Amino acid sequence: MIVDKHMIRRKNRSMLLENIICNEPISRATLSKQTNLNKATVSEITKELLDAQIIKEIGEGSSTSVGGRKPTMLQLNKEVGLSISIDIGANYIASALFYTNGMMIKETIIRNISVYKDNVVELVVEAVRQMEQIKISTIYGITGITLAVHGITYKEKVVFTSYYDLDKIDLYSEVKSHFNYPVYIENEANLSALAESTFTSEHKNLICLSVHSGIGIGVINNGQLYTGINGMAGEIGHSIIMPEGLPCRCGNRGCLEQYCSEESILKQYAEKSGKANVTPDILKEDYYKGDPVAYEVSEKMSKFLAIGINNIVVSYAPEIIYINSPIIRRIPEMIEDIKNNLDSTFMDGVEIKNSTLGSKAILHGACAVCTRKFLDVTRLKLCSSIS
Numbered sequence: 542m543i544v545d546k547h548m549i550r551r552k553n554r555s556m557l558l559e560n561i562i563c564n565e566p567i568s569r570a571t572l573s574k575q576t577n578l579n580k581a582t583v584s585e586i587t588k589e590l591l592d593a594q595i596i597k598e599i600g601e602g603s604s605t606s607v608g609g610r611k612p613t614m615l616q617l618n619k620e621v622g623l624s625i626s627i628d629i630g631a632n633y634i635a636s637a638l639f640y641t642n643g644m645m646i647k648e649t650i651i652r653n654i655s656v657y658k659d660n661v662v663e664l665v666v667e668a669v670r671q672m673e674q675i676k677i678s679t680i681y682g683i684t685g686i687t688l689a690v691h692g693i694t695y696k697e698k699v700v701f702t703s704y705y706d707l708d709k710i711d712l713y714s715e716v717k718s719h720f721n722y723p724v725y726i727e728n729e730a731n732l733s734a735l736a737e738s739t740f741t742s743e744h745k746n747l748i749c750l751s752v753h754s755g756i757g758i759g760v761i762n763n764g765q766l767y768t769g770i771n772g773m774a775g776e777i778g779h780s781i782i783m784p785e786g787l788p789c790r791c792g793n794r795g796c797l798e799q800y801c802s803e804e805s806i807l808k809q810y811a812e813k814s815g816k817a818n819v820t821p822d823i824l825k826e827d828y829y830k831g832d833p834v835a836y837e838v839s840e841k842m843s844k845f846l847a848i849g850i851n852n853i854v855v856s857y858a859p860e861i862i863y864i865n866s867p868i869i870r871r872i873p874e875m876i877e878d879i880k881n882n883l884d885s886t887f888m889d890g891v892e893i894k895n896s897t898l899g900s901k902a903i904l905h906g907a908c909a910v911c912t913r914k915f916l917d918v919t920r921l922k923l924c925s926s927i928s
């Protein structure tokens with residue numbers, strides 16, 4: 542068998558760097574124990590990472606129980622680089638600048654706009670240019686841009702979008718032509734799942750259920766994003782729960798998201814309450830005032846989401862499901878309502894929680910994509926600057 546020594550070297554480098562980031566600060570001796578790499582290899586690779594200023598030494602740790610010299614500790618160099626996250630919603634563009642270690646430096650959002658194929662590139666370029674204006678000195682500068690798309694994506698292509706027409710243009714090439722940095726494109730629910738896995742969760746098998754204009758899930762299987770062979774895994778919003786039910790943009794009838802997406806719930810609340818321009822804040826306000834219609838609509842949402850969650854659990858068997866929904870974030874009692882609608886034994890031991898990253902999950906997941914690519918690691922644990 543031909544052993545490619547460059548490949549082994551690259552694998553060892555990734556393994557060491559992953560261990561430094563996930564366990565920092567850490568000594569060379571502990572790294573050697575944890576990776577089973579000999580001390581000379583650890584020393585050689587850490588020197589290379591120190592020379593490249595990807596990691597740094599941060600003084601001495603405690604000496605071992607048998608005494609001896611205190612070890613020098615290593616950690617990721619926060620100032621190594623920056624990344625830009627852009628979340629492209631149907632009616633907003635959110636953007637953020639991060640350090641490579643996941644610390645958010647700046648976040649902005651433009652609301653109440655219509656995003657479509659003819660203005661999206663201009664809006665994205667403008668958002669990136671604003672982040673570029675922030676002068677922060679780092680070793681490698683901006684290392685990448687990740688675009689979050691609310692639709693199906695695969696290998697930097699937008700394959701299908703329900704709520705805007707971004708699948709009608711080559712978004713990657715059009716945005717890339719403006720910048721010298723790498724550009725990545727990923728589905729928003731996948732990014733939310735990657736964010737929970739990278740920043741908040743100790744679980745290796747988790748799901749993030751994203752309930753916004755549509756409904757989708759991001760699946761983390763054994764620590765890695767699972768997208769299926771064509772990016773279409775996790776399109777639970779288009780699972781049919783009602784034969785001959787409401788028509789959906791995907792071509793089916795009776796899709797889950799027609800009954801309990803945020804768009805659908807707010808529409809139902811507006812119709813039943815007679816109010817115009819209903820928002821998650823208005824629904825929350827009415828719910829806590831004890832408005833029976835607000836209760837009825839939220840109970841219906843919980844009931845239908847429970848059907849979706851049951852179907853997710855029997856398909857993917859996750860340890861935990863994080864729900865990312867502006868409505869449920871405002872009315873956390875709905876988590877209990879959802880659990881009360883789940884009676885199956887398949888649910889035993891499966892946790893259901895509100896996402897702690899909430900509205901910032903997508904931007905954090907986009908940062909995780911850039912950091913993974915830039916550092917060439919497949920396993921990553923970072924600390925969020927928000928909690």
Ligand SMILES: [Zn+2]
Binds near residue numbers: 779780789790792793
């Ligand atoms: Zn559908």
